[in-house]
Amino acid sequence: MSKYHTVRNSALTFVLSVLVIHSAFLTSALAEEGMWTFDKPPLKQLKERYGFEPTREWLEHIRLSSVRFNDGGSGSFVSPHGLALTNHHVALGQLQKVSTAAKDYVKDGFYARTPAEELKCPDLELNVLVALEDVTARVQGAAKKGMSDEEALKARKAEMAAIEKQSTESTGLRSDVVTLYNGGEYWLYRYKKYTDIRLVFAPEQQIAFFGGDPDNFTYPRHDIDFALVRVYENDKPVENQHYLKWSAKGAAEGELVFVSGHPGSTDRQTPMVGLELQRDHLLPRAIKNRERRLAALRKYAAEGPEQSRQAQRPIFYLENTLKAFGGMYEGLKDPELISKKTTEENEFRRLVAGNAEWKRVYGSAWDEYATSTRNYLAQMKPYRYRRLTGSNLANLALQIVQYVAEVKKADGERLDGFHDAQLESTRFELLSPAPVYSGMEEALIANTLQEAVDQLGPNDPYVKGVLGGRSAAEVAKEAVAGTKLADPAFRKSLMDGGEPAVQASTDPLIALARRVDPFFREMHKWYEDKVESIEVSAGEKIGKARFAAFGKSAYPDATFTLRLSYGSVKGYPMNGTQAPPWTTFYGLYDRAYSFGLKDPYELPKRYLDGKNSLDLSTPLDFVSTCDIIGGNSGSPVVNRKGEFVGLIFDGNIESLVGDYVYSGEKNRAVAVHSLALIEVLRKLYDAGGLAGELTGKQ
């Protein structure tokens, strides 16, 4: 499952950020399409198609049992004692961070048999959505008549920061204003935030990610992609009435199921001109960028076993992202998809043009949107390459440089991520005690600097200013060799010392970040003024035009906020035959032996030794028609009774195009079956206690 989405308060820049404002909604929800917000669940469809009418309590229980993993995934509470379930690949970052060369929990797995053995995650924040409030009037109202697009954008952002600050101060809850329906609506989402998260269980990565990159995003599949953490507050496990009870049977074929999770982003309502920009520029460049970084990491990993261990996680994420991008790119090159999207847009525009009032108020939006993309193209290269990407350490340095400058400003004028309401989470990230792998960071910094040289040329002011005539490799080497930023206490001293401390610092990586910062700010300002402001204004018009033309019966594009999808357990036509509704443990062993147990199809020793103890006909993974996308990784699949029946970990290859369009015939969400988790916990991991906590039966 793709993890290429990030939360709003992360300062990581992102390849598709030009399109962050593409939330939208569909004119007609087809089949079992839709990632629905909890304030507008698809009650009509559920009643008509399944005769199911969820109560307010049912919806609230599912919502409060759902957990956002803020490094890009989803999860759920599955015991009354704060046990939260997610994917191995979502927990992978934390697993890596608590591992060492001597204790490799990624490779060997991890199991805390007692509370004392649980390992604290260095920098994991979990969120539970406890309240939603419509703040559309306040945000839209901030942009006054007569303001330019640039002024309007500033006003909206300031208003959003003010709402968040006010809410944080009055409730103590994490408070995010979320843009929905292309700006047709703005909502305040309040989260209960947890930062004391402890690892309880993870299987070997080999079985969690069985089949590796080849089998990723495909089905039939045989992964046991799960991990368990326990959520603490005040040094005690959270005792939570809202958790999902474990289904004794799992889901049957044809059964109605739900996915409650945090889809990262979709582009289903992005105007055609935006999709063309993605197809012709953004995606090809993003693919090249990732391929280049992947090559740098593979080179580093080849230096030795410890290097290989360190690089394993970023390599996994990059391969995953590349496969996802590849599927999206294929989708955008499909003439049928383009023709379908074009027809839809043309019909919508004709409808708007046919009503004099709509035409006057919204008619210009598409041309304006096109202007923003034209503007973007004019400065695309400096915008994309005058920055450091891929290195966590360099990112920490740049954020510290920005932090000390931003916190001095009025709240509404700060860069995103540094508003008062966001500072706690940002500081939590910046002060993470997670280990820093210097060799790998050096390779990544050298790579991003050299990429700038290759893309911008040696005479670009950024290249000259940042490298000062030296080679990318030299600059990276010096910066990493001399920096003390690996130490969180040093980072804290700089942040506490404020601008004077940062300006005076002779730390070479801080010095590098100081050289990068003005270029970043210049391009950021250009982007806000010439691209984002126009896009937001145009997007809001398109969003409102949709409400006017089609009413408010559909769902907004995904925004890494909590959504409910529904569907049924169902195979699909595949490769000339049919994919089954589920796979079994027989299939796991088949796939392993049919490739001669060779990488990536080797099995952990316990799976070879213990296979006779398993009931091999137990369902392993299963598919449903639920509409999901990257970010849904770790989401629970629940039945009508609100019981846990499965754990989302992927979409099939046919779902990659789901960024742009949902195909009910072949789009499938792939989940680990609830029975499979209990089967391996009890029979292979001697983890009956844990299985008992999950099922309520020892």
Add this chain to the structure above:
Amino acid sequence: MSKYHTVRNSALTFVLSVLVIHSAFLTSALAEEGMWTFDKPPLKQLKERYGFEPTREWLEHIRLSSVRFNDGGSGSFVSPHGLALTNHHVALGQLQKVSTAAKDYVKDGFYARTPAEELKCPDLELNVLVALEDVTARVQGAAKKGMSDEEALKARKAEMAAIEKQSTESTGLRSDVVTLYNGGEYWLYRYKKYTDIRLVFAPEQQIAFFGGDPDNFTYPRHDIDFALVRVYENDKPVENQHYLKWSAKGAAEGELVFVSGHPGSTDRQTPMVGLELQRDHLLPRAIKNRERRLAALRKYAAEGPEQSRQAQRPIFYLENTLKAFGGMYEGLKDPELISKKTTEENEFRRLVAGNAEWKRVYGSAWDEYATSTRNYLAQMKPYRYRRLTGSNLANLALQIVQYVAEVKKADGERLDGFHDAQLESTRFELLSPAPVYSGMEEALIANTLQEAVDQLGPNDPYVKGVLGGRSAAEVAKEAVAGTKLADPAFRKSLMDGGEPAVQASTDPLIALARRVDPFFREMHKWYEDKVESIEVSAGEKIGKARFAAFGKSAYPDATFTLRLSYGSVKGYPMNGTQAPPWTTFYGLYDRAYSFGLKDPYELPKRYLDGKNSLDLSTPLDFVSTCDIIGGNSGSPVVNRKGEFVGLIFDGNIESLVGDYVYSGEKNRAVAVHSLALIEVLRKLYDAGGLAGELTGKQ
């Protein structure tokens, strides 16, 4: 595996018969492409790519170990005592014919533990290719200068009949003149013929055809599609020095392997205008025709369990054919394929046009070919629908009516199938003691008559003449109710009685055949004169032009004659991941349980009861890059040592387009692994004796 090909001496008419003369050869053999004749094996490729140089003895041994099953498949000798191995689906016709409502060997399987228990096949003829001789000069020379195309066709056919007759009389061998390279070459193939074939072993159809129509033509696959017969002569098993020794290990990944078998037909060198005819007319009509017949059979099968048993085999073949046609049709609609083929043809034609002599002699061929297809279209409907299709019984009737007329004529002037050299095989077919299912035949005759009404209209002379104003159902009912043709003795009496007996017969089905015959003959003559003669003449020019332009280094299109393919055991990219080189018994059980053991994924009882006795990691089916097509069903896969390593039973879905083009990347031949056969014989069927005969080890 498609079974839609038929041998030359079968009088069954065939949807693609307009294109029977499409044998040809490729300008350059890509990858491991090619179905090579044994007189021109791909020695250069084998040496360059695999360092393998087969000896004359090696080739002869493989050839003489290969067996053609004349109802449309292939096989091989696998023991010194006449044991021949083929697919269950090739033996299915005979299995059905020896089954009864009480003893259903199709469903339950069959195993003769002693020679006495072996069951004689009612009408199975096997051929072994013992000699090949180039007769191009004689056949081409028969068409003299100044002859019209029609006269030339007659002259060629007469010469071919004369060559066959002469050869049969002088050698006692079955002798077929085969058209290769679009008529660029003609070869006399002499076969040792066997007609005393006895069933030895067949598993349950459920396991031979596990996964049914959905999994047919796909991979990964889990079928154990085999059957064993014993070949007798003079009431004793044939003791044969040429048989394939059983490999103790089977084939490894990447290993060079060969397929020796009888691919039915390909259209790789058919001119574009011929492919367009297929795409736009022949295939769509063939598909409708089969769908209609399938619906009629399903309706009949629904009448009861015995009806269902009777209809099982034709339903299987029709579903198989429809899936194959579907794949071919998709291929022909693929713009990439069409563009590739068009470019190739244009380049070839430019080359011919660039040489004054070639242009003069061959340059007109493509336009002539186009004329033949235009002519065909003008009378396509009466040609296709003024005939009885689908009913074996009606076919027997028509052939008897024709037999008595044809045998009176000079040999060279008879319809194909009735030449002196062919009469023995034809009589063997016509006098088959196989059971006739009257109810099913009535349904099929009613269907073909009604199809004629629907396609030609009530006023067509054929419809009027054959139905005489009554309904198709009435005519079919009366014909079947009153006929004695189910009795081979009655058939023999008519054939022995000659034209007077047939003319005087009051048998209502003979009467129906007599009414059909003149229409059939009229359309047949029209087809020969206006279509076939032009096509053969044009085809021969194209074939010669290829020899002139590219030399004689390639292989001809398939013609249900013995061919050698080579390749290696190799997975392939599939559905976003990779298909493994082989599957295992684990996969069989996975597929069964992942569909909840529901049809077509239920398992025979012995497979459920006996699964713990199996080594589930044993390879089950495997794929190789060998170039095969329908008709290759039952072909042995052999290694460099000439040992048996597998049993071809299918191509993957990506190979269906192989009728037109070979794709080395994804085209795969699917075979049962030699180890799988021994595993089930020994452990599930208590057939150690048979396994011992195969492996040479008790």
